Amino acid sequence: MNRFGSSLLHQLTFSHALVAVVLSLGFGAIVVGVVWARARALEQRVLESTGSVASGQLLQRLRRLEETRDGLARALAARPISGTVADTLWLHEVLSYTDVDRLEVFSGLSRLAEAYDLLPGGSPDLATQWLPNNPQVAALLQSGKAVNWLQWLPGGEPSLKSARQVWAAGTAPLYVVATLALHPSWLAPSLPSGVGASILLGDRPGLSWPPHISGKKPGVFAPTRLSRTVVRLDDDTVVSLELLGSESSVADVLAPAVRAGALVAIVSLALALMLGQTLARRLLSPLQDLLEGTAAIARGHLTVRLPVRRHDELGFLTREFNRMADEIRATYLGVISTLAEVVEAKSHYTREHIERVERLAMATAQVLEERGWAKWSSHQKFILSVAAILHDVGKIAIGNDILNKPGPLSSSERHEILSHPDVGANIVERMGKLERAAEIIRACHEHFDGSGYPRGLKGEEIPLEARIILAVDAFDAMTQVRPYSKARPLEEAFAELRAEAGRQFDPVVVEALIEAVEREAHGQRLASRDSSGYYRSISGDSGDVPAVAS
Amino acid sequence: MGEQTSRPRSPNLRASCGLNLVALAALSALGCQGSERAPTLSLLAALPERDVEVLQAELETLAPALGPASVRVQAVPVKVLEESVGALASQGASSRWDVAIVPSTWLGRLHQRQAILEVPAYQLRRLQTSVSPLALLAVTVEGTALAYPFSVDVPALFYNPRYFPQSPASLAEILAAHLPAGVLPLGLDLHDPNQVFPLFLAPTGAKFGATKTAEDAAYACMRLLGSGPDRLFLWRLWTEPFAGKAQAQFFAEGRLAALVGGPQLLRLFETLKVPYAIASLPPSCSGCEPPRTQARVAALVVNSLCPYPDLAQRLALALASPERNLKINVATNTLPVVGSAEESQILAANPSLFRFQRVLDTATLAPLDEASEVWEKWERAISAPLAPTAAESSPRRASS
Numbered sequence: 001m002n003r004f005g006s007s008l009l010h011q012l013t014f015s016h017a018l019v020a021v022v023l024s025l026g027f028g029a030i031v032v033g034v035v036w037a038r039a040r041a042l043e044q045r046v047l048e049s050t051g052s053v054a055s056g057q058l059l060q061r062l063r064r065l066e067e068t069r070d071g072l073a074r075a076l077a078a079r080p081i082s083g084t085v086a087d088t089l090w091l092h093e094v095l096s097y098t099d100v101d102r103l104e105v106f107s108g109l110s111r112l113a114e115a116y117d118l119l120p121g122g123s124p125d126l127a128t129q130w131l132p133n134n135p136q137v138a139a140l141l142q143s144g145k146a147v148n149w150l151q152w153l154p155g156g157e158p159s160l161k162s163a164r165q166v167w168a169a170g171t172a173p174l175y176v177v178a179t180l181a182l183h184p185s186w187l188a189p190s191l192p193s194g195v196g197a198s199i200l201l202g203d204r205p206g207l208s209w210p211p212h213i214s215g216k217k218p219g220v221f222a223p224t225r226l227s228r229t230v231v232r233l234d235d236d237t238v239v240s241l242e243l244l245g246s247e248s249s250v251a252d253v254l255a256p257a258v259r260a261g262a263l264v265a266i267v268s269l270a271l272a273l274m275l276g277q278t279l280a281r282r283l284l285s286p287l288q289d290l291l292e293g294t295a296a297i298a299r300g301h302l303t304v305r306l307p308v309r310r311h312d313e314l315g316f317l318t319r320e321f322n323r324m325a326d327e328i329r330a331t332y333l334g335v336i337s338t339l340a341e342v343v344e345a346k347s348h349y350t351r352e353h354i355e356r357v358e359r360l361a362m363a364t365a366q367v368l369e370e371r372g373w374a375k376w377s378s379h380q381k382f383i384l385s386v387a388a389i390l391h392d393v394g395k396i397a398i399g400n401d402i403l404n405k406p407g408p409l410s411s412s413e414r415h416e417i418l419s420h421p422d423v424g425a426n427i428v429e430r431m432g433k434l435e436r437a438a439e440i441i442r443a444c445h446e447h448f449d450g451s452g453y454p455r456g457l458k459g460e461e462i463p464l465e466a467r468i469i470l471a472v473d474a475f476d477a478m479t480q481v482r483p484y485s486k487a488r489p490l491e492e493a494f495a496e497l498r499a500e501a502g503r504q505f506d507p508v509v510v511e512a513l514i515e516a517v518e519r520e521a522h523g524q525r526l527a528s529r530d531s532s533g534y535y536r537s538i539s540g541d542s543g544d545v546p547a548v549a550s
Numbered sequence: 551m552g553e554q555t556s557r558p559r560s561p562n563l564r565a566s567c568g569l570n571l572v573a574l575a576a577l578s579a580l581g582c583q584g585s586e587r588a589p590t591l592s593l594l595a596a597l598p599e600r601d602v603e604v605l606q607a608e609l610e611t612l613a614p615a616l617g618p619a620s621v622r623v624q625a626v627p628v629k630v631l632e633e634s635v636g637a638l639a640s641q642g643a644s645s646r647w648d649v650a651i652v653p654s655t656w657l658g659r660l661h662q663r664q665a666i667l668e669v670p671a672y673q674l675r676r677l678q679t680s681v682s683p684l685a686l687l688a689v690t691v692e693g694t695a696l697a698y699p700f701s702v703d704v705p706a707l708f709y710n711p712r713y714f715p716q717s718p719a720s721l722a723e724i725l726a727a728h729l730p731a732g733v734l735p736l737g738l739d740l741h742d743p744n745q746v747f748p749l750f751l752a753p754t755g756a757k758f759g760a761t762k763t764a765e766d767a768a769y770a771c772m773r774l775l776g777s778g779p780d781r782l783f784l785w786r787l788w789t790e791p792f793a794g795k796a797q798a799q800f801f802a803e804g805r806l807a808a809l810v811g812g813p814q815l816l817r818l819f820e821t822l823k824v825p826y827a828i829a830s831l832p833p834s835c836s837g838c839e840p841p842r843t844q845a846r847v848a849a850l851v852v853n854s855l856c857p858y859p860d861l862a863q864r865l866a867l868a869l870a871s872p873e874r875n876l877k878i879n880v881a882t883n884t885l886p887v888v889g890s891a892e893e894s895q896i897l898a899a900n901p902s903l904f905r906f907q908r909v910l911d912t913a914t915l916a917p918l919d920e921a922s923e924v925w926e927k928w929e930r931a932i933s934a935p936l937a938p939t940a941a942e943s944s945p946r947r948a949s950s
Contacts, residue, residue, distance in 0.1 A: 085734065085783055085805065089796055096792035117795055183599045185625065193590060193622075210606060210622075 008287075009280045016276025020268040028261030032254060039253035040224055043245040046192060047226040051243050053190040054197055055230040058239065061180060062148065062160065062231065068098045069146070069162045069178040072105075076166045076174055081105055083112045091115035101159070102126045102179035107172055116179075126151075126159050128177045136235055141165055141175060149235035150201055151179075158182045158201050160233075184209035187241075194246030200227075202237045286314040290321055300433030301379045302329040335431055336386055339393050346395055346403065353476060358388040360472040361465075363516035364509065373508055374464055380436075384465045386428075387440035391469045394424025394441070418453045421445050440465040444473070447504045467506040471497065471513050474505070490517065588618035589858045591865060594635065595651040596628040601882040608878050612868055619861055621649075635851065636660060648856040649866055654688035654847040655919040657696045666851040667859055669695040673867050680872050685887035688847035688915050697849035698866040699887035701879050704845040704910045705745050707829045708801060708815065709808040717829040720836045721749065721774060724808045725784075734780055737797030737809035740771065740788045743928040744916035745810065748841035749834050750774070759917060764924055768931035774834055789932050801826075813906045817883050820902070828905045830912070845913040847887065885910060 072094055081087045091103050092115040102116040109131060116126060129151060131138035140147045146164040153159065163177040184207035187197045191209065198206030224245035231239050246252075289306050296304045304325050308318045340354055365384055368374040376384065395403055398420055402413045409417060425442035428434050443457060443466035450458030452470075478493040488496070494514050501507040597605065602625040609621040624647070626634065635650045636659065652660070660666045669677065674695050677686060685699035709718060713733070718724045724736045740746050747758055750770035756763050775781045787793055787800075798815055800806035802824050809815075810831065819826050833840045850866040852859060868874060872888040879886040880896050885906055891897055897904050918925050 085732065085780075085800070088799070088805075089783070089786055089790070092792045092796040092799070093790065095795070096790075114799075115796070116799055185599050185602055188622075188624070210610075 008284055009277070012280035012283065013273060013276040016272040016279070017269055020272030021265060024261070024265040024268040028258075028265060032257050032261060035257040036254055043224045044226065047195065047224055047243040047245060050190060050192060050195055050197075051226050051228040051241055054187050054243070055228055055241050057186060057190055058199070058230050058241070061186065062162075064098070065100055065160055065162045065178050065180045066146065066148070068100050068103070069164055069176055072103060072178065073164055073166045073176045076105065076176060077168055080168065080171065081113055081174075087113045088115055098178075099180075100178045101181045102128075102177075104128055104177040104179070106130060106175040106177065112174070126153070126179050126181055128161060128163075128179065134235075137161075137163070140234055145234075147234045149233050150237045150239075152204070156204075158204070158207070182207060196223075196244040196246075198242045198244070200238075200240045200242055206242060283314075286310060286318055290318065293321060293325070296379075297325055297328060300435070302332055302433065303378050303382045332431070332433070336389055339396075339427070340389050342396055343390070343393050346398075346400065353480065354389055356476050356480075357391065357469065357472050358385055360476065360513065360516060360520075361385070361388040361468050363520065364468050364472060364513045365465075367512040367516045367519075368464075368468075368508070371512065373512070380465075383434070383436045383440070384468070386434060387437040387444070387465055388469050388472070390424065390428055390437065391441055391444045391473065392420070392424065393427055394420030394422065396427070397423045418445075422454050439463060440469065442466075444469050446470070448501075448506045449503045451503070462506075464506075464509070467509045468513070471505045471509050474500075475513060475517070490521070588620060589861060591619060591621045591648040591856075591858065591862055592646060593621055593623045593649045593651070593865075594626060594631060594647040595623060596631045597623075597625050597651070597882070599625060604881045605878060608874065609865075612865070612874070615868065616861060616865060619858070621865060632656070635665065635853075636663065648853050648858065648862045650851050650853070651700055651848050652697075652851055654697065654699075654849045655916060657689060657849065657851070658691050659919065659921060660851060661691055661694075661696050664854055666696060667854050667856070667863065669698065670863060673698075673863060676867065677870060680889060681870060681887050682889045682891070684845060684910070684913070684915060685847050685849075688845075689849045697851045698870040699847055700850050700869060700875070701848045701882075701884040702845050702887055702910060703812045703814075703848070703884060704843055704906055704913050705810050705812055705831060706843075706906055706909045707808060707831055708811055708819070708826050709829065710801070710804065710806075711825055711827050712804070713807040714827075717827065718808060718832055720832045720834060720838065722835045723832075725774060727807060729807055733805055733807055734783060734787065734800060735807050736784065737793075737801060737806045737811070738788045739793050739797070739810070740932050741791075741793070741929075742916075743767070743925055744844040744846065744918050746771070746928070747918075748844055749831060752833060752839040752841055759922075759924055761924075764927035764931045767928065770834065771932075813883050813885060813903055816902045828902060828909075830909050843909055843913040844916040845910055846916045848884075 075094070079090070081090075091105070091113055095103050095115045095117060100117075102114065104114040104127075105112045106128075111130070114127070131141070134149070137147050137149050141163055142165070144165055146162070148160065148162045151159050151161050158181075160180045160182060161177055162179075163175055166174040166176055168174055182199060182201075184197070184199055187199070187209045191197055196208060196210060198208045200206045226243040227240060228243070229238060229240045233239065286306075286309070293304045293306050302325070305322050306318050306325075308315050308322070310318070344351055344354065361384060362381065365374065365376060365381065369376065398416055402409065402416055405413065421442050421444055424444075425438040428441055429438035440463050442454070443462050446452035446455065446457040446462045446466060447470075448459060448462070448467065450456050452458075452462075475493055475497060478488045478496060479490060481487045494517075497505060497510045497514065501510040593605070593609070595602070595605070602623050606623045609623065613620055631650065631652065634647055635652055636656070657666070661668075669689075677695065677698065681699050682702075685702060686695070689695055689697040689699050707718070709724075713727065713729055714724070718727075721736065727735055729735060738746070738749075743764065747763060747767050750767040751758060751763065756766035775784055787796060790796070794811070797806055797809050798811070798818060801809045801815075802818060802822050804824075818824075831841050831843055850869055852862045852866055856862045869878070870887065872886075872890070875888055876886045876891065876894050876896050880900060880903065883903065885891070885903070886894075886897070888894065891907055892904075897907060
């Protein structure tokens with residue numbers, strides 16, 4: 001397929017592939033968008049339920065802290081305490097029944113006793129910064145209210161404090177303080193895999209779990225966030241939770257959709273390439289035939305006919321092309337016919353002579369083909385046919401007195417006769433597209449041994465078609481009645497041909513001609529309609545034009 | 551065109567076929583791509599929250615080396631740990647854990663219940679080159695390595711230099727010391743017979759673990775306390791379930807002159823800037839044979855029902871590797887199981903922990919399991935001798 005065809009093929013295939021890719025990518029983008037939106041919504045719901053559970057746990061811790069505080073307050077109302085070792089042991093026993101980290105009992109501004117949980121990592125810095133350092137809490141406590149507040153350790157760790165006043169009989173008012181260090185790991189049990197959380201305390205940095213969660217990935221893959229207020233403490237600290245979806249969860253959900261989209265895109269692309277190329281070939285095949293047919297006509301192949309395989313616009317175009325090619329061929333054949341008639345009129349030839357020469361030349365060529373000695377295309381056969389018809393067209397330029405002179409010719413007359421092949425060739429050459437026929441005509445009187453004219457060519461230098469026409473013309477002259485001779489029997493003509501084989505005629509051509517004549521004599525028609533009978537068809541014997549096999 | 555020739559196969563067709571083959575190959579590659587998520591391992595441990603954070607942070611640095619996997623530490627109370635890890639294999643699914651840190655004394659029981667996997671031979675060879683012989687012995691039951699040593703705990707004597715300018719020569723000397731009013735002489739947790747028996751059995755000549763061991767040790771302990779003025783408080787301070795916490799607080803506040811405890815207390819005392827010195831456990835009486843300190847090893851076990859046994863075993867081995875093990879243990883104030891720990895610069899930079907490491911040099915393995923008969927007898931023995939006086943009302947009712 002030439003560059004033009006390849007280019008169209010590529011364009012058509014590419015357009016199919018482009019449409020398929022654009023469609024599948026567009027569809028894929030919609031699917032991914034929908035999946036992404038649903039994943040975000042689902043994650044949001046997960047965060048909401050997680051936030052509910054986690055804030056419930058934080059509140060439960062605070063409630064337990066308050067219960068411990070109140071339980072100790074009730075116990076102190078019945079048990080005097082003075083800060084002895086026994087008191088500390090007693091407080092430790094209380095502490096061992098709770099999950100708080102520190103219990104303290106104050107009398108006014110002084111700490112009477114305390115017990116704190118140190119072994120699991122509790123910090124001694126959990127010691128309460130008592131009333132002078134905390135006037136807001138002090139005011140609330142002295143008004144008889146139970147108070148919850150937040151205390152920050154020097155290291156930046158927060159602790160929840162819960163205190164209340166206790167009136168023990170016979171003593172100054174006591175204050176009970178229960179302390180719970182805040183650990184982000186509390187959130188761990190309520191967090192689904194991949195979800196992170198931070199406890200936010202006022203405007204301080206949050207306490208995050210798992211440690212080192214970042215949540216800083218930007219763009220559409222940024223984790224979903226959810227903030228939720230848990231409680232407002234009595235020191236106006238707002239405890240809230242910030243939940244962070246997994247950085248990878250949305251991407252994980254999207255990954256199958258993206259993979260499926262990629263699969264669809266690739267399958268679509270593959271199908272588009274296959275179907276596009278098939279369709280493009282189907283569309284381009286007639287166009288390619290037309291292109292090649294046009295180029296063939298331009299090269300002088302006047303017998304071109306294209307097969308009509310379709311019944312659409314391309315089929316119509318092919319039929320029109322064939323009609324145009326027929327008209328061109330008819331024009332040429334009309335000119336040839338005119339020339340042939342002029343030759344007939346000029347040289348007393350009968351139409352039958354030209355027809356016989358043409359027919360026998362084609363039959364001889366067929367025998368040569370069958371024997372494997374030569375091979376002609378239909379165009380070459382057409383050229384052979386034209387050359388056979390017009391082989392003596394040069395005689396037009398020779399005067400009738402010389403042409404029909406019964407006696408011997410003078411030197412100048414002879415010279416004029418010998419020039420007629422060149423004249424004929426020049427005439428045919430000027431018709432255009434028939435240069436090969438002209439060349440054959442120019443050599444139609446060259447002898448195999450080089451004794452012919454006008455150039456004295458010999459052997460293979462003489463075109464095979466010219467050797468055929470020479471032998472056929474001589475044979476016809478021998479076997480037909482002429483003004484100056486009578487017809488000779490076939491055997492005598494054969495003997496004459498064989499006698500001149502190697503001298504005037506090509507021996508191979510002679511044998512092929514004899515075989516063709518013998519076959520014809522036995523009733524076998526050799527030359528098929530597609531390669532012979534042009535002269536008959538153009539001279540009116542038959543109304544149809546020789547068909548070209550498709 | 552009269553000549554009908556067969557067209558050669560176009561190069562475009564070959565290109566198209568090639569393209570389609572590439573597309574099919576890409577399809578296959580996409581189709582074969584797995585969609586499974588990275589496995590998550592659960593590590594169960596009875597650790598303080600701060601230690602959990604240290605361990606979790608270290609595991610996050612370790613995760614890339616394990617491939618696409620994540621490890622989550624779950625901190626649980628010791629009781630929960632025992633129930634979870636000790637559950638029979640058939641019940642394992644209800645207590646989801648993959649790796650756990652347990653005392654080495656549990657290993658025999660866990661192995662009998664087929665709850666844990668043995669250490670593969672190729673990993674054992676690596677452990678043998680990196681882990682101390684004592685730690686390796688602790689995880690070996692009847693010649694089979696059942697766990698990966700993780701940390702060692704060994705007791706020593708903390709004493710307040712204000713009350714004892716010199717290291718006390720014996721427990722009796724500590725108990726007989728003249729101390730300011732309100733200061734108790736000695737903190738001792740009697741709940742773990744592994745720590746108590748070496749102190750009291752040496753003078754009696756009783757054998758560790760023999761049938762009468764518990765009673766012998768209890769009598770020896772009572773004899774030691776018999777002459778002290780604060781015997782009631784001391785007994786309570788030594789036997790109450792919250793004894794350890796109370797002792798630490800008293801020592802930190804200067805109300806306890808000496809204390810037997812492990813390296814976990816170092817963080818507390820250093821944070822509080824409490825004056826303290828460390829010595830090996832003294833004999834119970836002057837001239838008595840010095841006790842052989844009992845070391846307790848914590849080890850990593852792999853659940854026999856773990857869906858990723860190979861991954862879990864690689865995780866356990868990684869946590870026992872020298873560099874990582876030193877880093878984690880020093881950060882959590884426990885002793886590493888590394889064979890060449892004393893040569894470590896990390897440990898040398900922590901003199902107090904290094905003292906414990908030296909104590910470990912002469913230690914033997916704690917032999918008694920909480921499930922043993924002797925342990926049970928000892929618990930009965932310490933609950934009998936002294937009951938709380940009527941003056942000390944129990945806070946249980948008050949706080950309930």
